[in-house]
Amino acid sequence: MTQDAHPIEGTPLIAPSSVDHPFHEQVVEACRSVFDPEIPVNIYDLGLIYTIALTPENDAHITMSLTAPGCPVAGEMPGWIQEAVMGVGGIRDVAVELVWEPPWGMEMMSDEARLELGFM
Numbered sequence: 001m002t003q004d005a006h007p008i009e010g011t012p013l014i015a016p017s018s019v020d021h022p023f024h025e026q027v028v029e030a031c032r033s034v035f036d037p038e039i040p041v042n043i044y045d046l047g048l049i050y051t052i053a054l055t056p057e058n059d060a061h062i063t064m065s066l067t068a069p070g071c072p073v074a075g076e077m078p079g080w081i082q083e084a085v086m087g088v089g090g091i092r093d094v095a096v097e098l099v100w101e102p103p104w105g106m107e108m109m110s111d112e113a114r115l116e117l118g119f120m
Helices: 024-032 077-086 111-116
Strands: 049-054 059-064 093-098
Touching (some): 024 049, 024 059, 024 077
Antiparallel strands (some): 049 059
16 A cells, blocks of 8 residues: 555544644634634634644644635635734744645534534
């Protein structure tokens, strides 16, 4: 089996976030300030933020997806996230990567988002 044909067994589909970093919660809150214009829930609780990776130098690399590839704000939303996270004092740089694998699904939403949208 080649690495190109299949993911490495045991490799998570979504990389873990830097939850122990001192700025993690502030970056999460910055992400929560961004809303999908078509859905009245922030993109973090929608489950669109897959990974928040923070370096010791306080650089942020955020991996995110969208509810669908044809989302009308697909080209704009990564910039909204970058702008919001750059507003966190102490963050040096922000890179936002838009991915389609794994595809977003409703099971990625927080309980709060499901409740807000009437799915609970």
